[in-house]
Amino acid sequence: xxxxxxxxxxxxxxxxxxxxxxxxxxxxxxxxxxxxxxxxxxxxxxxxxxxxxxxxxxxxxxxxxxxxxxxxxxxxxxxxxxxxxxxxxxxxxxxxxxxxxxxxxxxxxxxxxxxxxxxxxxxxxxxxxxxxxxxxxxx
Numbered sequence: 382x383x384x385x386x387x388x389x390x391x392x393x394x395x396x397x398x399x400x401x402x403x404x405x406x407x408x409x410x411x412x413x414x415x416x417x418x419x420x421x422x423x424x425x426x427x428x429x430x431x432x433x434x435x436x437x438x439x440x441x442x443x444x445x446x447x448x449x450x451x452x453x454x455x456x457x458x459x460x461x462x463x464x465x466x467x468x469x470x471x472x473x474x475x476x477x478x479x480x481x482x483x484x485x486x487x488x489x490x491x492x493x494x495x496x497x498x499x500x501x502x503x504x505x506x507x508x509x510x511x512x513x514x515x516x517x518x519x520x
Contacts, residue, residue, distance in 0.1 A: 386411045390424045390479065398451075407440055410447045412456065419451035421482035425474060435473040436480070442468050444480060445498055445510035452484030453494040453514035460517040461494070468510045478502045492516050 384405065386395040395411035404410050407429070412421045423444055431437040446463055453461045474480055480500055487495040497511040 384409050386422070391422045395420075395422050398447075401447075404443070404447055407443050408447075410444055412448075412451055414456040417455055417486065419448060419456055419482075419484045421448040421451065421484070423480055425476050425478050425480060427476055430476050433473075435475055436478075438468075438470060441470070441474075441480075441500060441508050442466070442510075444482065445500060445508060446512070448482035448484045448498040448500070449496045449510060449512040450514060452486050452496040452498065453489075453512075453516070455486075462515045462517055464493070464513040464515050466510060466512040468508060470508055472502075472505055472507045474502045474507045480507065487511075492518070 384397040387393050391411050395413050397411055408423045410423045412419050425436045429436050429440045445468060446466055450461050480502055482498050482500045484496055484498040494514045496514060499506055500508040
């Protein structure tokens, strides 16, 4: 079954990353590449919200991890794994809002990538994150 961005109120230029059941269950999340920099999006649904009717912090951390890993692998099929992830919650976001993410690779080594991202609703920053991501070499 194909998951389409438009079905979730996400612009049609975003694509779905196939194969991660957890991300689909939480999100689904979507992305497109702007050069080497991923742009990500997801629409906050009722099941993403906490008791305060704002998006749950764990959902935002999962979406940030998705964005950071896309930054680490450049949108390719290269396997990566998060080693560390630091998150700063800046502002709340609510059901129905579209969360947009932008990642930037700080340094790419042979086995480790340092990357950071910003999550926004419109122009409002809601979270910043940084991570160390391990590049997994296929044997």
